[in-house]
Amino acid sequence: MSPPLLSVRHLVTRFRTARGQITAVNDVSFEVAAGETVAIVGESGSGKSVTALSILRLIPDPPGHIQSGEILFDGQDLLKMSDVEMRTVRGNRIAMIFQEPMSSLNPSLTVGMQVGEPVHLHRRAPWRMALEKARELLGLVRMSDAASRVNAYPHQFSGGMRQRAMIAMALACEPQLIIADEPTTALDVTVQAQILDLLKDLAERTGSALVLITHDLGVVARYADRVVVMYAGRVVESAPAAQLYARPRHPYTQGLMASVPRLDGDTNVRLVPIEGQPPDLARIPDGCAFAPRCNHATDTCRQAPPALRDIEPRHQVACILEV
Amino acid sequence: MADPLLRVDNLKVHFPVMRGVLWKKQVGTVHAVDGVSFTLARGETLGLVGESGCGKSTTGLAVLRMQDITAGRIEFEGQDITHHDKAQMRPLRQRLQMVYQDPYGSLNPRMKVNRIIGEPLVVHGMAPDKATYDARIAELMRTVGLLPDMADRYPHEFSGGQRQRIGIARALALEPSLIICDEPVSALDVSIQAQVVNVLQELQERLGLAYLFIAHDLSVVRHLCHRVAVMYLGRIVEIADRNALYQEPLHPYTQALMSAVPVADPVVERARKRIVVQGEVPSALNPPSGCRFHTRCPMAMDRCKTADPPLTDMGQGRSVACHLHTGA
Numbered sequence: 210m211s212p213p214l215l216s217v218r219h220l221v222t223r224f225r226t227a228r229g230q231i232t233a234v235n236d237v238s239f240e241v242a243a244g245e246t247v248a249i250v251g252e253s254g255s256g257k258s259v260t261a262l263s264i265l266r267l268i269p270d271p272p273g274h275i276q277s278g279e280i281l282f283d284g285q286d287l288l289k290m291s292d293v294e295m296r297t298v299r300g301n302r303i304a305m306i307f308q309e310p311m312s313s314l315n316p317s318l319t320v321g322m323q324v325g326e327p328v329h330l331h332r333r334a335p336w337r338m339a340l341e342k343a344r345e346l347l348g349l350v351r352m353s354d355a356a357s358r359v360n361a362y363p364h365q366f367s368g369g370m371r372q373r374a375m376i377a378m379a380l381a382c383e384p385q386l387i388i389a390d391e392p393t394t395a396l397d398v399t400v401q402a403q404i405l406d407l408l409k410d411l412a413e414r415t416g417s418a419l420v421l422i423t424h425d426l427g428v429v430a431r432y433a434d435r436v437v438v439m440y441a442g443r444v445v446e447s448a449p450a451a452q453l454y455a456r457p458r459h460p461y462t463q464g465l466m467a468s469v470p471r472l473d474g475d476t477n478v479r480l481v482p483i484e485g486q487p488p489d490l491a492r493i494p495d496g497c498a499f500a501p502r503c504n505h506a507t508d509t510c511r512q513a514p515p516a517l518r519d520i521e522p523r524h525q526v527a528c529i530l531e532v
Numbered sequence: 533m534a535d536p537l538l539r540v541d542n543l544k545v546h547f548p549v550m551r552g553v554l555w556k557k558q559v560g561t562v563h564a565v566d567g568v569s570f571t572l573a574r575g576e577t578l579g580l581v582g583e584s585g586c587g588k589s590t591t592g593l594a595v596l597r598m599q600d601i602t603a604g605r606i607e608f609e610g611q612d613i614t615h616h617d618k619a620q621m622r623p624l625r626q627r628l629q630m631v632y633q634d635p636y637g638s639l640n641p642r643m644k645v646n647r648i649i650g651e652p653l654v655v656h657g658m659a660p661d662k663a664t665y666d667a668r669i670a671e672l673m674r675t676v677g678l679l680p681d682m683a684d685r686y687p688h689e690f691s692g693g694q695r696q697r698i699g700i701a702r703a704l705a706l707e708p709s710l711i712i713c714d715e716p717v718s719a720l721d722v723s724i725q726a727q728v729v730n731v732l733q734e735l736q737e738r739l740g741l742a743y744l745f746i747a748h749d750l751s752v753v754r755h756l757c758h759r760v761a762v763m764y765l766g767r768i769v770e771i772a773d774r775n776a777l778y779q780e781p782l783h784p785y786t787q788a789l790m791s792a793v794p795v796a797d798p799v800v801e802r803a804r805k806r807i808v809v810q811g812e813v814p815s816a817l818n819p820p821s822g823c824r825f826h827t828r829c830p831m832a833m834d835r836c837k838t839a840d841p842p843l844t845d846m847g848q849g850r851s852v853a854c855h856l857h858t859g860a
């Protein structure tokens with residue numbers, strides 16, 4: 210098998226806060242193959258977004274910093290690159306799509322300039338050609354009336370159109386990897402389906418790998434090839450999507466699946482909530498972070514965090530239970 | 533059939549759009565709610581679903597009489613409350629309560645939990661002495677799954693799910709017959725949503741409450757509601773029993789909405805037939821002519837552009853507003 214496109218190894222990202230140092234990403238490892246769609250699933254505070262920002266080295270320092278680990282992209286460690294080298298990767302070979310399309314677009318520049326900017330910067334195309342490319346890209350993301358939209362400003366766009374513009378910008382340099390952090394959370398469901406269908410379709414057509422960060426298990430089921438489940442800064446389970454949904458192994462994954470009502474679920478049975486509260490990163494217990502909410506927890510669980518281990522080919526779980 | 537607990541008849545809420553500073557001039561009207569009718573029985577949950585701007589929250593506020601009504605009629609427990617003012621509403625507030633979406637913004641950060649939950653009791657004179665008051669607070673907290681010894685804490689000491697329980701306890705304090713829940717779980721983490729959903733269901737079984745459940749999450753609505761009304765641009769386009777609606781949605785918008793929601797199972801997802809509508813919800817300032825959905829409808833016909841389909845009774849408690857089903 211060829212080496213993966215992206216290999217995150219033992220990544221640790223910390224933040225200094227008023228309540229002491231917190232480890233937002235704790236020993237996270239996962240891989241993304243070329244052209245593959247990997248979903249990172251977790252609730253607020255699970256470290257999924259910080260993982261994404263760490264890959265692009267966009268962690269604000271201070272208060273945050275990447276403590277240790279390796280992020281191998283196409284064989285090169287991104288963490289060893291200089292800032293100048295990193296700028297040739299960002300927006301060029303790895304692109305990012307953020308949750309809030311309004312705050313991630315510059316309100317004082319036309320959409321065309323923003324979509325064309327990566328082409329101008331990375332491909333050294335003159336602005337005239339970059340704007341031509343922007344027009345083409347806006348057509349590619351099926352923006353109606355793309356030719357005239359190039360000169361419009363973000364405030365003239367609806368939420369769905371802004372997210373289309375963000376996708377166009379991400380695709381501008383035909384990146385090998387697109388990281389989308391909750392790209393549709395702020396959008397209505399019918400628009401969410403349009404945008405995700407578009408993103409998946411374009412990633413497939415251009416051969417880009419896609420890392421999709423989400424809390425929505427339905428979105429994962431519809432779009433992902435593989436799933437990485439995070440809890441309290443750690444990966445607790447990682448598996449091909451079909452395998453994970455057919456037989457979730459980690460008690461947290463099992464809990465998540467049982468607690469979410471499904472559009473085709475049995476309405477006569479009660480949902481099974483995960484008792485307790487999501488973890489407070491400033492007060493992570495010594496052992497497994499999920500132990501306080503886990504029905505199967507034993508004394509061993511409370512001593513040391515369980516390591517991620519293979520239970521089947523490509524299926525890893527961080528739990529000591531023989532599941 | 534017995535009299536419904538709540539009857540909303542041809543409700544309209546329009547907002548004027550003004551221009552100018554000194555000489556204000558009305559330049560348009562937002563038709564936020566434009567002719568909505570439904571009934572809600574005692575002990576029943578009616579879901580109100582739709583995308584942003586469909587008027588579901590405004591409908592909830594109008595029922596609470598926290599929003600002026602342009603036209604129509606609202607009856608609650610047999611009384612016409614359409615034109616009730618604040619003073620007239622006060623005795624009814626005991627019976628008609630609200631749970632809000634944002635568990636952070638809806639609790640006063642400077643009040644301890646026992647005052648937040650107990651304030652309605654004091655306002656309505658239902659706590660004659662300290663002992664009754666404390667006992668009632670403890671009972672309410674236990675009802676929603678909070679420990680009574682947390683009563684002395686401030687809201688910031690609680691997590692989102694716990695705060696939402698505090699909001700529910702406050703709504704329950706006066707023993708209402710109807711609680712309007714506006715997106716009560718959408719601000720919560722997924723593992724916490726189920727806790728609140730279960731609390732709402734248990735309370736209904738125990739106390740016979742009715743809910744008007746306003747939400748955009750179709751899976752949660754299906755789990756919780758007996759009947760569901762689907763709204764689009766200020767109108768109800770389809771209303772039916774939960775099972776009928778989810779098994780066989782008739783309105784093209786309901787179908788599109790259902791098929792946009794992914795099922796958390798890759799095998800089912802791959803086999804699903806999907807209807808994807810194009811574009812986004814048009815502005816309520818200038819709603820499209822004819823059927824308001826015709827601009828996005830995959831099945832639009834010529835008459836949909838001109839004739840507005842009325843909400844028509846299809847039997848078995850289902851009504852649909854679509855020429856495909858109602859047109860001869």
